Amino acid sequence: MILTLDPEHPQPYQINRVAQCLRDGGIIAYPTDTTYGIGCSIFNKKGIERIYRMKSRERNKPFSFICSTISEVTKFARVSNVAFKHLKRYLPGPYTFIMEATREVPDLLLTRQKTVGIRIPDNRICMDLVFSLGNPIITTSANLSGEEPVGDPYLIDSIFGNQLDFVIDGAILMTDVSSVVSLVDDTPVVLRAGLGDVSWCA
Numbered sequence: 001m002i003l004t005l006d007p008e009h010p011q012p013y014q015i016n017r018v019a020q021c022l023r024d025g026g027i028i029a030y031p032t033d034t035t036y037g038i039g040c041s042i043f044n045k046k047g048i049e050r051i052y053r054m055k056s057r058e059r060n061k062p063f064s065f066i067c068s069t070i071s072e073v074t075k076f077a078r079v080s081n082v083a084f085k086h087l088k089r090y091l092p093g094p095y096t097f098i099m100e101a102t103r104e105v106p107d108l109l110l111t112r113q114k115t116v117g118i119r120i121p122d123n124r125i126c127m128d129l130v131f132s133l134g135n136p137i138i139t140t141s142a143n144l145s146g147e148e149p150v151g152d153p154y155l156i157d158s159i160f161g162n163q164l165d166f167v168i169d170g171a172i173l174m175t176d177v178s179s180v181v182s183l184v185d186d187t188p189v190v191l192r193a194g195l196g197d198v199s200w201c202a
Helices: 012-023 045-055 069-075 083-091 124-131 153-163
Strands: 002-003 028-031 036-041 063-066 095-100 115-121 137-141 168-169 179-182 189-192
Touching: 002 153, 012 028, 012 124, 012 168, 028 124, 028 153, 036 045, 036 063, 036 069, 036 153, 045 137, 069 083, 069 115, 083 095, 124 137, 153 168
Parallel strands: 002 168, 028 168, 063 115, 095 179
Antiparallel strands: 028 036, 036 137, 063 137, 095 115, 179 189
16 A cells, blocks of 8 residues: 655654554555665564565575664664764764664574664654654665665555555655665774765775
8 A cells, every 4th residue: 555645744643554554563665865665663573574575585684674763773782982973973864884783683683793784764754653663663675686776656566566564655766775884893894885975984
């Protein structure tokens, strides 16, 4: 189902409606500050498995997830003073930061190195959803693995159809990806150069 929301002032009733869907085990497509993502609650194990199947994604590639605040990030990642300064400066923004995970992170989202990728996108719809839900949501580009990201919600709906409970129409978006930066050991290392400026990294 396609649900159109105002990108600047998303309707609270509809935000709460989608958040309840996520609590009930739903999977959605939603806008970020780069392109559209597909996600579910990070505590929805069956939903995470479904997203792996939908995208034909390799199981050795854990998903990143979206937090609503830096305070929430500290619940799921070990944030040093140095890392905190980087998060404070660059978030919200088009970055995925890799950090050491805490015990709060579900096993399905852990790398072999026990790290996690965390985002706080600069997108009102996305942030309102996570805040209303009360916990992070999975973030992975709305495409089949190996194909280009999709920025058109109606095209996403045609690709995934009834596999998604909601496709949130937050306007046509670009098809860029976030920059991925590791903050492990307090030395910023670029793992993927995307929309976010990475000239400040080592």
